[in-house]
Amino acid sequence: MESSESDAGTHPVPTIAVVAGVLIPLVVLAVALVLVRNMGDEATQSAVSEPYSAVPLPAPGAESDVCTAVVEALPADLGDATRVDLAEPAPAGVAAYRLPDGEPVVVRCGLDAPPTFVVGVGLQVVDEVEWFQQDDPNPAVTASTWVAVDRPEFITVTLPDGSGTGPIQDLSAAISASTNKVEPSPAPAG
Numbered sequence: 001m002e003s004s005e006s007d008a009g010t011h012p013v014p015t016i017a018v019v020a021g022v023l024i025p026l027v028v029l030a031v032a033l034v035l036v037r038n039m040g041d042e043a044t045q046s047a048v049s050e051p052y053s054a055v056p057l058p059a060p061g062a063e064s065d066v067c068t069a070v071v072e073a074l075p076a077d078l079g080d081a082t083r084v085d086l087a088e089p090a091p092a093g094v095a096a097y098r099l100p101d102g103e104p105v106v107v108r109c110g111l112d113a114p115p116t117f118v119v120g121v122g123l124q125v126v127d128e129v130e131w132f133q134q135d136d137p138n139p140a141v142t143a144s145t146w147v148a149v150d151r152p153e154f155i156t157v158t159l160p161d162g163s164g165t166g167p168i169q170d171l172s173a174a175i176s177a178s179t180n181k182v183e184p185s186p187a188p189a190g
Contacts, residue, residue, distance in 0.1 A: 052096030052104050053087040061110030061153040062093030066179055070109045070155060071095050073178035078157075079166020081105040093153075097167070103160040105167050110153045117149060118189045126165075127172035130184055148175055149184040 061067055074095050076083050081097035093109040114134045123130045130150040136143070142161035146168060147154055157171055 048082065048098045048100060048102050049084060050098070050102075051085040051087040052098070052106070054091050054094045054096060054106065056091040057108065057111060059091065059093050059108065059110040060112065062091065062108075064093075064110055064153055066151065066153045067093040067109035067155075069178045070151075070153075070175060071107075073174045074107065075170055075174055078105055078107075078170045079164055081163070081167055099160065099163060103163070104158075105160070105163065106156075106158045107171065108156045108158075111147075111156055113149075113154060113185075113187065114147055115187075117147065118187045120189050121186060123149065123184065126168050127176055128181070129172040129175050131168065131172075148172075149186070150181050151175060151179045152182055153179075 071093060074083065078097050081099045083095065083097050086094060086096055095107045097105040097107075099105065114132065116134060117132050121132060123132055125131070129148050131146045132149045134145045134147050134156070136145065143158050144161070145156055145158045147156045148171075155171075155175060157167060159167055
């Protein structure tokens with residue numbers, strides 16, 4: 001009889017209550033994760049179309065006919081990067097793009113020769129444009145800067161790490177179509 005006394009004080013929990021107790025928190029968690037993801041996607045979309053604030057740099061040839069022609073010939077996309085407006089005041093000879101993650105790709109025309117562009121450095125040819133990779137002296141900088149050195153004005157593109165070769169290929173096509181090729185003129189080594 002002891003067993004009947006102990007059974008009398010306990011009530012079995014209905015299966016539906018157990019299922020609901022497990023499923024309701026899981027559904028709430030799933031909805032919260034979807035909402036957070038959508039907010040992140042919206043923030044990324046906003047960053048992708050946000051105008052780029054270009055830092056003015058000394059660029060004596062930025063207002064030249066060559067640079068005007070290059071900037072006007074640039075396509076709407078460089079690889080996966082989409083062209084965005086520049087925030088005012090916008091320096092001459094500059095165009096900006098953003099990758100899907102919001103990282104910028106910046107094209108500049110009319111800058112001075114890079115100080116490390118000297119006789120003997122390696123060049124890479126992409127669609128008939130000769131490029132020199134300019135290393136950043138700061139090892140923490142992961143972006144790479146490439147300089148087209150065989151045009152009447154130096155043209156640079158700064159690419160975030162992992163952006164691939166598409167931007168340089170598309171930029172090379174625009175440069176070839178809008179400018180004449182000249183013999184590269186590196187500074188003497190030493």
